[in-house]
Structure formats: C-alpha cells, structure tokens
Amino acid sequence: MMRVSWLPMAMGVLISLAFGTVLVLSWQLRGELRTLQEEPVDSLNWNVTQLELDVVRLESAMSLAVALPGASLTEVRKRFDLFFNRAGTVTQGTMFAQLGLLETVRPLKARMQDFLDRTTPLIDGPDANLRASLPQIVASIGALRQDMRFMSIQVIDMNAALQDIRRAGLADILQMIAIASVALIALLLVLLALVLGLNRQAVRRAQEVQRITSRLEATVGTSLDGVVVAGMDGLVIDFNAAAERIFGYTRAEAVGQSLGALIVPARHRAAHEAGMERMQATGVKHVVDAGRIRISALRKSGEEFPVELSIASNEGPEGMIFIAYLRDISDAQQAEAALVAARDEAQTAEATKTNFIAVMSHEMRTPLNGVIAALEIIGRTGLDAKQTRFLGLARNSSKQLLRHVNDVLDISRIDAGFVAVTEDRLDLPALLATLVDPMRPTASQKDTQVELRLLSDFPPLMGDPFRLGQILQNFISNAIKFTDGGTITIEAEVQMITGDQAEIEFRVIDTGIGIAEADQVRIFDDFVMVDPSYGRTGEGTGLGLAISRRLARAMEGEVGVESASGAGSCFWLRLPLSMAGDVAKARPAPLAEVLQPKSAPPANTAPALDVLVVEDNETNRIVLEEMLRHLGHRTTLAADGGEGVILARARRFDVILMDLSMPLMDGWTAADLIRKEGASAQSSIIAVTAHARPDQMDRFAESGLDSWLAKPLSARDLATALASDRAIRTPAEVAPQLAGKAAPLLDTERLEELATIADPQALGRLLAKFCAQMDSILDRIDAGALTEPMADLASMCHEAAGAAGVIGAMRLNQRLAGMEVACHASDRAVILMGQSDLRHIWRETCKALVQRA
C-alpha cells in the first residue's frame, strides 16, 4: 500500500515538471519563431544587392552622357535620385538595427554618405557644371562601386553568421522540447501503467467486497432470528427473511420506514422516540449493546407479541447503524407462563397446606390447653382409684397430643421464619446435666443406663440454651425409645476454636436397634418414622428430627447420624458458638435479623423470658404471642384466669401478662391466686387493660399486680415493660364518647406495627380471625341489645372493643367503648343509638382493611 501512496505523487510531480518544461520551451520557441518571421532578412539582402545595381545603372547613365555631350541629363538625374533613395533606405532604415548589424553596416553608410555629400550639389546644379564634372563623378563612382561590393558582402556574411547562430538556438529549443516531450510521454505511460495496476487492484477488491457482501447477505438472510438494521434516524435499512416472517412486512415495505411506526406498539412509541432522540442528542444508549431484553413488538396485522431482542451498534460508512436481532418468543413465553402458573399453583397449594397445618395446630392447641387445665382441676377434687387412673391416661394422652401439636406448629413456625435464636450465656455442663437428669428415670424403666461425658473443658459460650436443649432432648428421648437394656452415652466436645468461635460437637450414642443405612438419609425428613411397627407403640409424629435439623440450621449448625442396623446409633449435633468475652457481645441471631423490619423496635437483647399470657380474647392472644416471639421470649398461653392460675402454679414464669377483664375469673382474682401459692408466686405480673378508670387504679395498689399496660399494646411498650419489669404506662386519656368527632376508621400506625412483627401470612390469619370473631360478637350484640342484661351486654361490648383496638379499627373501637360505658350507666337508649350504625362502621372497616391488604 505504501508503494501506491507515494508513487502517484512522485509521478505527478515529474509529469508536472516535464509539462512545465515543454510549456516554457514552447513559449520560448513561439517568441523565437515570431522574431524569425518578422525579421527583414530577405529585404536586407535585396536592398544591399540592389544598392550595387543602382550604382552600376547610375555609372552607365553617366558614361553615356559623357559619350553623348548633346544628350539630355534627365536620365542621369533620375538614376542619381533612385540611387539616393536606395542609399537612404540603407542608411536610415531600422532593418540593420533589428538584425543587430548596425556596427557592420557603419563603414558602408559612411562611404555612401561621403559620395552623396560630394555629388548631390553637382547633380542639383546647372547642366553645364554637371556635364563638366561628369568624368570626375564617373571615376569616383567606380571607386565607390568597388568599396560597396566589398562592404555589402561583409554585411551579407555577417548576417548569414547571425542567422546561423539563431537557427542553432532554435534547434536547441526544439531539441529540448523533443526531449521534454519524450520524457513527458514516458512518464505518462508509466502513470498509465500505474493507473491500470490500481484499477486492477480496485476491481479485485470490489470483487472481494462483493463476495463478502453476498456471503453476509446469505448469512443474514438465512438467519432464524429476525435481523432489522436501522440508521441513527430510526429508518429501516435492512430487513431479512426471518424478520419478514415474524413481522409480516416484506423487505420492500419495511426499508426506508420508521422503525417506531413499523414494529413498536403504539403505547411504547413515545418512549421509543424519546429514546432515539436522547441517543441522537447525547449518544447515551440504554437498550443498545445492553444484551438480551424482552419487549413487546407489533406485527403488520396489528397483533402485539413478545420478542427477545438484542441490539448491537456499529459505526458504518454512513454513520452509526443499529442491528437488532429479534426472536418471536410468544410460544416460549406462553410455555413459560404456563410453567410459572403451575409452579405458583404448587407453591400456593403448599403454602395453603402449611398455613392450614399452622392454623389447625394453633386451633387444636387452645382447646387442648383447656382440656389439660380442666384435667388438672379435676385432679384436685377427690377421685377414686379408677378415676385417678383414667385421669392419668387422659392427662398423658392430652399432653402427648399437645406435644404433637406443638411439633407441627414448631415446624410451620420455623418454616415461616418465626424462630428467634437467642444469645445467652451458656453453662454447657450445667445445661447438659439439667437436660439429662430428668431423662434417667424413663431410661431406667427400660433398664438403660444414661452416661454424660464431657470430653473437653468448655470456655464460657453464648447460645440459645432452649433450642440447643430441644435438639438434645429429642436425640436422647429417641435413644431411650429405641434402646432396651443398653447404654446411652451423651458426649460433648470442643472440636475447634477459630477466633472467638468455638465449634462444639454433641453426640448421643445408644446401643439400641440402630438404623439401616438406606433409612439414615431420610430420617431427618418430615413425618418419617423408620419402623412403623415400632412407631405404633412408640411415641412421635416423626417430626422430632425434622425440627432438630431445622433448629440446628437456624443456629448455623448441623445434625447427622452414624448407625448400623442392630448396632446402635450415634446422633450428633455440631454447633458454632461464639465465646463469651469479658463484654458479653450478643451474636445477632440471623433469623431474628432477617425478620427484623427496618422500622421495628430494636430486638430484645435481654435474656429470653418465660412469659405466660393470660387473655380471653383470641386475637389479642395471637398478637401478644407474636410480639413476644418477635422479642425473643418463650410464650405460654392461657385463655382465661383459671387456666392462667393453673399454669402459673405448675411452673415458674418470669413474667405473667394478665388481662383484667375476663369471663369466669377476671385478672384481679387470678393475680391474687397466683400470688398466694405455686411456682410463679414471686413472678412479676403485668396487667393488660383497655380500661383507664381511677377507681381501678386505687384497687391496683392492693392487688397482686406489679405494673400495667394499656391496650392496644405496642411492641415497643411491651419490650420496655419486660425490660424494666416496672414500667407503668399511664393509659391514654381516652374518654370514650358516642357523640363528638368520629375517630379515623383505621389506626394506620397500629396496622404498620402489626405488619412489622408478623409476616403477611400470620397477619392474614390474624385478620381473618378478627373478622370472624367480630361478626359473631356483633350478631350477639344485635340479638341482645334490647333483652340482654346490662352486665352481659357490657362484657360483649368490652370484648369487641378490645379486639377492634388490637387490630387498629379505631372508629369501631370508639363506638363499642362508648356503648360499654352506656351499659355501665344502664342507658339503653344510648346503646340502641350506638348499635344502629354499628354494622355500617364494621362494613366500612372491613372494606378499608381489604383495601390495605
């Protein structure tokens, strides 16, 4: 390529030089030729020759006059005049000057002038005088003729020499022109060859380009993807066969049309145009070179369909071009949508199932608690031996049932992410001892020894003793179940210490029946019971190990088993536990963190508490339970004062949350009874009430209550109360009025708080429950507004108002609270007035709740 670039330039310079030379020489030649043409060379030679002839003629005329003395002198005078004229031509004319012969001719001129000066007076004088002088003049003419001949020849010679020189100069110029012309022609020939060569090269290149172009056209044309090429102006440049098939336009129809009008659906067109303009203005590309995108496109038929599209840009000879590769994904998307729908359906079904299980478990637990509480109470009455035996059976069965229900509930809670793992100081040896010791009696009933072996010294550790205990308890009870007359060894060992993390391994080794290898992989799955025959006699839902595995994972640990059929089993748990430093830093519980909404109150870092909730209103119970779980506490529920007293006496709780208004046994009475005797006599009891009446405040001082909280409870208030143990929040000065300004339909803050502490599913359940409860209470109020005793009506209103307050139904709460006041005042007119549009408020509330969901 280099060769080609400099050669034509050099050639051009050379040709210009040669051409210039020819031009200059031709100009010179033209001048020379003109000079030559205008030179009076012949005229000079003629005149010089004629000069001699004229002299001869004058001489002969004079000789004749000498010989004939009587003849006229006219001829002599005429001949003299003619010579005189000729001499003037030679002496005065410019031809000698023009030819450069002025010096050469000077002697001749002088000689003639001398003759004329002397002779002219004689010629012009009288005849006699002239005639007398004739012989003398003839003599001088003879001499003049001799001199003139010599001198004329000299002039002619000199002229000839000059002409020769001039001709030689001319010849030189001609020769140079010839050389320059030959050189010019030669150069032109070379240039021609060069041009021919370049032309051949260009032709070859054009053919190559043609080949590449047709190959490219074939490639694009046979592409299965639609290829649409457009310019910066958005006009279609190319449209391949696949694009024709996809869009329904022919190539001829598409080319030159605006891309937007052609294939962009009308509703996206404005955005498309804006995008094009932005790109033209700023060069910033959003869609171009951005990989595959999915977008809607438009067919000629007006049908909109989905395409997968990738757009590349390229700098073409006519500016930026865009190449779009499109694929009609209508079918693919339909298939995908069907797949997604199937998956969603499956997920929904799964969620519904899980939900159902959770709800059912919860539903079952409440009556079960009632059954157990009732059995406890029956046990304290005088029973005969047979009754006592059946009561024992009933107790065991109900407890077992409660355990199963709790298991299922645990599973669904863990799956729903409702497990808060706490970080407490762990005294492993003590914890293990308290776990193992209660199991020994059961084991010894089966002739089985239980050994506890601590294989390391344990540093002070942080962890969740409750969850850890739950797992180990499950392992040990399983081991006892499947071992007859053997040994169960519980081992704990520090495996590894990394930084402030220690990995601890717990092993529960039995000498029981063992597990077949094939079963080992699935025993941690849900609802798996390895030995059905044994399972019939043994206890268990098959959820114990599944729960254990879930809990271990929640604590970032793992569980596993090593076993052989008939050779016993070894269940192990490996847990990473952080070591308690001087400053006991709480490890944030991962699940709790995930659950923690950004706007939620700070997670409770205080030690987990055992909390008993005594509350007759189910909605309130669920809410309190979720709040407490959220704060990391362990919760036990009681549906009324009696049940609360039984549970509190049976076992020590750290805190008891006591609703004051309950049917059968109210909160005041229950608190008194708990204080009198039982495990929780010293526990802190916090009243939870919607009432804020001063007379009740007076009674409060003598009651067994430590502090109290106003309904509806907020998670923050609850956390503060549990932390300080003494916080008394003055209830809001609510003066429920029937008349006056209506409260807003919903307390949005309240609802938002509920949304942060419970997941959507739990919240949905809660709302469903609330609605059912409210429907039934409102039915009862409607039915009894005229007939029921005031106290019962007040209780109904109280219950409904409490539920409404918990859920944030402010207007409903206000109305019901107002009606309760009216009940206490026995003002039936006000009750009826309040009841008249109670349904309406309730419908509005439901509508608003549905809209929020």
Added chain:
Amino acid sequence: MWTSSLFIRNAVLGASLVLASAVVSAPALAETMPAPSGEVILTVSGAIGTTNGDGVLAFDSDLFATLPQHSFKTGTIWTDGTATYTGVLLRDVLAAAGATGATVKLTALNDYQIRMPAADALGDGPLLANLSDGQRMPLREKGPIWLIYPYDTVAAYRTEQTYARSIWQLNQIEVAD
C-alpha cells in the same frame, strides 16, 4: 469534368463580383474620369472599365487627390522613426478604374515589380501613400507613390511577403485576368 468547369466558373464569377461590388460603391467616378492636366504620377492599365487616355487611367496629383483619402501612422524598416502616411487605398484606386481582373501587377520607376491576387489588393491594409506627414514624397524619399501597410498596428503585416510587396516609387498598375 462538368463539376470541375463549374467550380472554375464559379471562382471567376466570385472574384469578378467582388470587384464589381467595389465599383458600384463609387458610382460617381465610374466611366467619367477627366484626363490629367499635370505630370502623371500613376497609370492604371489592363482589365479596367474606366479610362481617361489611351486605354489607361492616368492620375496626376490633383486627380489622385479626388479619390477617397486615408491615412495612418506607422514606422517602417526602411525609415527612421514614425510618420503619418496619407493617400488612397489600393482597392479604391482599383474601384475607380473599374478593375475586373484577378491579379494586380505593380511596377516601380526602378523597374521593381510585384504581383498580388486581387483578393489581397482589396484588403484594408495596402495604401498608395503620396504624402508623408502631409508633405509630397520626392523621388529621393520613395515618392511619388509608396505602397505601404500599417506594420506597427497589424502584426500580420510584419512578414517578408508584405515587406516585398511594399513597393516604392510606384508609377504603374496593371490589372490582369
């Protein structure tokens, strides 16, 4: 044969016509030229239509002065400097004579003689000058009549042929077929 003779006839006819039209342009002078009373300076003879003597048209200075006068200023290669030459254009003299020939032969007192085609003689250039700067030109200074061209203003006249045709001391013109 037929075409060749036709061509010749046409050529002759053309040349005759040219001269005839020149004659028509000066009708006042046609056929009624008075005889010269002074010394004859120029005699036109041959194929002419107007005569004032024995088959010739002779001019003395006065008669010559009655023809249309022209003048121009020029230098020549035979004289020093420039001068204004005045006289009658050759074509006007030929027209006055009613010349019909194809060739013009001019002869000088010194027997110098030239021939030129009638077409050349009809040009704007050739002037039969008898005055130089308003003065009669004597025999010793190329008089009484000098056929001269405007050499300085027309480059085409600065050629050997024109120089050769520049006949001085002219006294006879003969028009031949």
